[in-house]
Amino acid sequence: MPRPLKARRIGCKPDSNYFKPRGIPLGDLGEVVLTMDELEAVRLADFEGIYQEAAAKRMNISRQTFGNIIKSAHQKIADALVNAKALRIEGGVVTMVEKLFNCSECKHEWSVPYGMGRPDECPQCDGSSVHRSFEDRGRGRRGGSGRGRGKFRRRRGDCPGS
Numbered sequence: 001m002p003r004p005l006k007a008r009r010i011g012c013k014p015d016s017n018y019f020k021p022r023g024i025p026l027g028d029l030g031e032v033v034l035t036m037d038e039l040e041a042v043r044l045a046d047f048e049g050i051y052q053e054a055a056a057k058r059m060n061i062s063r064q065t066f067g068n069i070i071k072s073a074h075q076k077i078a079d080a081l082v083n084a085k086a087l088r089i090e091g092g093v094v095t096m097v098e099k100l101f102n103c104s105e106c107k108h109e110w111s112v113p114y115g116m117g118r119p120d121e122c123p124q125c126d127g128s129s130v131h132r133s134f135e136d137r138g139r140g141r142r143g144g145s146g147r148g149r150g151k152f153r154r155r156r157g158d159c160p161g162s
Contacts, residue, residue, distance in 0.1 A: 010039075
């Protein structure tokens with residue numbers, strides 16, 4: 001009996017979940033199914049340009065598993081493009097990443113799916129003093145706090161013409 005899949009964290013849902021070649025009736029097309037975790041791997045690695053190690057951490061999986069997922073996704077996408085097949089995006093064992101917000105006025109706390117942007121007002125009191133929850137703020141993309149000189153930060157006069 002195979003081991004059950006660990007839920008992979010994803011940060012976006014596509015607006016469209018079906019793509020097909022133009023001008024060919026759907027009944028005449030083969031179909032390739034890309035899972036939500038495969039789409040997320042493609043988004044992180046190819047669209048955002050994140051290295052596999054960091055992308056794997058964001059999806060809450062190992063680097064090896066991320067490599068297997070991205071390889072499978074690339075093969076499926078290539079099959080759909082080269083062989084003029086429809087591409088359907090669905091399925092996979094996933095959990096949606098959410099951001100936590102709170103209202104300074106009424107102390108209400110709620111979550112919003114990742115990628116939806118910052119809410120303008122509190123859904124409970126319509127107040128405009130909305131902030132990210134302290135527990136959910138994180139440390140930025142590289143894991144640092146954003147302070148200090150950093151390894152690659154230039155100082156004044158480091159490059160020609162400054």
